[in-house]
Amino acid sequence: MKTHTNESAENYLETILMLSQSLPVVRSIDIATELNFSKASVSVAMKNLREKHMIEVSDAGFITLTESGSEIARMIYERHTLLTSWLESMGVSPETAAGDACRIEHVISKESFAALKKHIKAQ
Missing domain, CATH: 1.10.60.10 (Iron dependent repressor, metal binding and dimerisation domain)
Known part of the structure; x- marks a missing residue:
């Protein structure tokens, strides 16, 4: 079954994918800078994506896509x-x-x- 995501979530996932191709690690600040969003907005979005099992965030704050997020x-x-x-x-x-x-x-x-x-x- 396909998980429904909204446009905002899709944009974040796409941005994480694109950043992961050019950066050694992706952090919230990298996403905020790329999208020109506030760190607070990105933090809320990352929490939502983590709860939907679309991303994983390491203790060091490194963001990676899960299999479903990557898809x-x-x-x-x-x-x-x-x-x-x-x-x-x-x-x-x-x-x-x-x-x-x-x-x-x-x-x-x-x-x-x-x-x-x-x-x-x-x-």
């Missing part, structure tokens, strides 16, 4: 990168494409995304 993060990241590059290929500016992809990635159905992905790869 959601990879799904959102794939949607983001594919939608961004597709929009850019149609002449949309990189900034607009990234912003629009960020909004679309959370609301597009699995069926529509799969069809879009198949169409893009067939071109």
